[in-house]
Amino acid sequence: MTRKLGRSAVALVTALAIATPAGLAPMTAAAQAVTGIRVEGNSRVETGTITSFMNLPAGQPASPGDINDALQRLQNSGLFETVEIIPQGGTLVVRVREYPTINQITFEGNRRLRDARLSEIVQSQPRRIYQPSQAIQDAQTIAETYASEGRLAARVDPRIIRRSENRVDLVFEIREGNVTEIERVSFTGNRAFSDRRLRNVLQTKQAGLLRTFIRRDTFAPERIPLDERLLTEFYRSRGYADMRVQAVAPEIARERDAFFITFNIQEGPRYRFGQVNTISEVPGVDAAPFAAQNRVRRGEVYNPNAVDNTIRRMETIALQQGLNFLNIEPRITRNPSNQTLDLTFALTRGERVFVERIDIEGNTTTLDEVIRRQFGTVEGDPFNPREIRNSAERIRALGYFADAQVETRQGSGPDQVIVGVNVEEQPTGSLTLGASYGVNSGVGLNVGLSEQNFLGRGQSLGVNISTASGDRTAAINFAEPFFLGRNLRLGFGLNYNETEGLNADYDTRSLGFRPSLEFPVSQNGRLELRYRISEEVLSNVNEESSLILREEEGTRVTSAFGYSYNWDSRRTGLDPQTAYRLRFSQDIAGLGGDTKSVTTTVLAGVESNAWRDEVTLRGEFEAGAINAYGDYSPWILDRFRSGGRVRGFEPNGFGPRDLDSDNEDALGGKFFWAARAEAQFPIGLPEEYGIQGGLFADVGSLWGLDRTSYTDPVSGADVTIDDSMYVRAAVGASIFWTTPIGPLRFNFSRPIRKEDYDLEQNFDLTIQTRF
Known part of the structure; x- marks a missing residue:
């Protein structure tokens, strides 16, 4: 300068x-x-x-x-x-x-940052006295702003142009330079996991193929502490209790156009749990009820999440027994010789400290009650440091705040503490313009307006409209996550869908309203109760279609009560390498309306990492059944169809089919089952490109009709529809590409077991993005 x-x-x-x-x-x-x-x-x-x-x-x-x-x-x-x-x-x-008066301020050479933004960050202003020191400071501020955008080579020169009447024009000449990208992220000392796997853990990313669009490939010093914490949690959740990030060395190239970051890691041994005991050091407190809550098993790989989960369960028992100020202290003894950790949960007496009050600051939009309800503690309760930490995590997880700090300080007495919450609001609403593509549905557009903190009450409101070839959808959804001040999620949904010959020779239209109530029933499980009333229309059935479809043409009203039980191990993260989920759902229609049936579906899935966490394995099984009662017969809009259940086949590509009709219509079925397995893995390309490969195998079936024969009204011939449980199977390969415009997946598949009349689909590309 x-x-x-x-x-x-x-x-x-x-x-x-x-x-x-x-x-x-x-x-x-x-x-x-x-x-x-x-x-x-x-x-x-x-x-x-x-x-x-x-x-x-x-x-x-x-x-x-x-x-x-x-x-x-x-x-x-x-x-x-x-x-x-x-x-x-x-x-x-x-x-x-x-000193002259500043006549005007201009910026030259800036393309990445607009004049309006630069005008906001400079202190020099038109019609004020020109100060050389302030102009220099403004130039430094502009350069720092460019540096935060990843352009460390940016240079800014302040110049003045003399005008009459002791006035000057202040000009900032800017040379933006190129983005200073992270050329390489490397690690030293890592033996258990490859550089590729560890780079996937970090927030910091290397410059990739689409570096023009990716912002995470620029160096941000504030991300380094977060990366260190992510690495530490990654290792410790996999048994490496002694893991340390010894140093992080960011280096900049001489030309200031690239960064090289090296993480120096000390892994240490991988531990398993050894002896696990529970003892009580508080007179009159029996350790047996607390030991029954232990979920840590001998021989398992050490995982701090499992320890925390057990402590939370034990603290719940203490609250139920009215044992305030009881601490659950985990004591760990390392055994380097056999690489085990002996764990003792000690029940100790803590200090008698109470929460005097909870102070909340910084929330200009969000109501205090939205923040307070994240605390399991209220004023006057015994002080529980773990509960305060958990409350802080719940506040951050809301997504309403750019920053949320929860701290404690001394209260009015030695036995009182004040919990202070300081939050920084951030925008919670979004206007979404999107695009989607499917081989069958073609290119589609969608527009969405959503607000996750409606009126500062923590409520969510969303309006979405989407259209694709032959498919139009509109939906309005509203949810109150803390209905009646409890952990009850009350939701309302109104949706409209219309199709015109979408993979079928008929049109459909549906309008439905769906209220629901969801609440936890266990640590990992939630139950949803719902009601749905809808009107569905089947129209414009082609004259060459099956007689069954032509006779089903018309309008039906459905009134159904339903429930879903969802269990997901990821809610507590006990096993970082394996995740399980289960969903069981039933909808009972018949209290009013035309439909009288019970629809049951079940889904079970597992996902696990293998081979040093570089390969992701997924398995999934689902099945469903429709059971009608009375004289009701499920129609085409009730019955299950094949779309997406077994890859390698078109939507409506397999299942019961009327082969004697000119259109050979797919009729759907009352029963289905499907099993899917796939592996996702690196294929040797640099991980910053975001491209991975995959292999998959699907197998399943769709069958069952109430009516399997009819007499053709024209020819008088008897027509029989085979609705047997024929098994279909397909194998294939996938390319996964994570791009700035959305995740792309290319599927190349080949059926290996099918019927002659099935419709194959050997390639599929899906993309959905927001911009």
């Missing part, structure tokens, strides 16, 4: 020089009384203001040092561009040149 302002600096130094030694010669021998001060060149600054800065009383002796001090005070006032003090007898002539 000094080099670029060189000419201005020289001019300033020259102008600020004190009068020549010859001019000061009469006063060098001794101090001389100042009989008067004459100020020249000032127009905005009053003469009295200038003399007050000089602080040289008239009639008092003034030495050359006093005059020099007066000159320095005028210079340091920041009001003048140049200052001269010239002694003329007993009179001091003060010649000043005031």
Whole structure:
């Protein structure tokens, strides 16, 4: 910066020089009384203001040092561009040149940051006094802003253009430079996991193929502590209790266009749990009920989440028994010889400390009650540090705040603490424009408006409209996550769907309303109760279609009560390498409306990491059945169809089919089952490209109709439909590509077991994105 302002600096130094030694010669021998001060060149600054800065009383002796001090005070006032003090007898002539007024501020050379944004961050303003020091500071601020955008090579030069009437135009000449990307993230000391696997853990990412669009490939120092924590949690959740990130070394290339980051890791041994005991050090407290809550098993790989889960369960027992101020202290003894950890849960007496109050600050939109209900503790309760930490995590998980800090401080007495919550609001609403693509549905567009913190009450509201080839959908959804002040999620949904010949020779239209209530029933399980009323229309059935479809054409109203039980091990994260989920659902229709049936579906899935966590294995099984009662027969819009259940087949590609009709219509079935297995793995490309490969195998069947024969009204021939449980199977390969415009998946499949009339689909591409 000094080099670029060189000419201005020289001019300033020259102008600020004190009068020549010859001019000061009469006063060098001794101090001389100042009989008067004459100020020249000032127009905005009053003469009295200038003399007050000089602080040289008239009639008092003034030495050359006093005059020099007066000159320095005028210079340091920041009001003048140049200052001269010239002694003329007993009179001091003060010649000043005031700083010019800024006429306008312009930015040149900026393409990445708009003028409006730069104007907001500079302190210099039009119609104010120009200050060189402030202009330099503004240039540094602009350069720092570019650095935060990843452009560390950016240079900013402030220039001035003189105008009439002591005005200047302030110009910031900007050379943006290229993005300073993270060229390489590497690790030393890692033996259990490859660099590729560890890079997937970090928030920091290497520059990739689409580096123009990816923002995470720029270096951000504030992400380093988070990356260290993520690495530590990753290792410790897999048994490496002694793992440490010893150092992180970010280095910048000489050209300032690339960063190289190295994480120095000390892994340590992998531990398993050894002896696990529960003891009580509190008189009168039996350890047996607490030991029954232990979920840590000997021989299992060490996982701190399993320890925390057991502590939470034990704390619940303490609350149920009214044992306040009881601490559950995990004591770990390392056995390096056999790489085990002996664990003892010790019940100890804690200090008698109470929560005096909970103070909440920073929430300008969100209501206090939305934050308070994340606490399991209220004013007056015993202080539980673990519960406060968990509450802080729940507040951050809401997604309403850019930052949320929960701290404790001393209260009004030694047995009182005050819990302080300081949050920083962030936008919670979004307007979404999206695009989707499917081989069958073609290109589609969708528009969505959502608000996750509606009116600051923590409620969610969403409106979505989407359209694709032959398919139009609109939906409005609302949810109150804390209905009646409890952990009850109340939801309402209104949806409309219309199809025109979408993979079938008929049109459909449906309009439905669906209220629901969801609540936890266990640590990992939640139960949803719901009601649905809908009107569904089947129309424009092709004349060459099956007689069954033509006779089903019309309108039906469905009134159904239903429930779903969802169990997901990821809610507690007990096993970081394996996740399980289970869903059981039933909808009972018949309380009003035309439909009288019970629809049951079940889904069980597992996902696990293998081969040093570089390969992801997934398995899934689902099945469903429709059981009608009375004289009701399920119609095409009730019955299950094959779409997406077994890859390698078109939607409506297999299942019961009327082969004697000209259209050979797929009729759907009352029963289905499907099993799917796949593996996702790296294929040797740099991980920053976001491309992985996969293999999959699917098997399943769709069958069952109430009506399997009819007499053709034209030919009089008897038609029989085979609705047997024929098994279909397919294998294939996938390419997964994580792109800035959304996740893409390419499926290449080949059926290996099928019927002659089944419709194959050997390629499928799906993409959905928001922008």
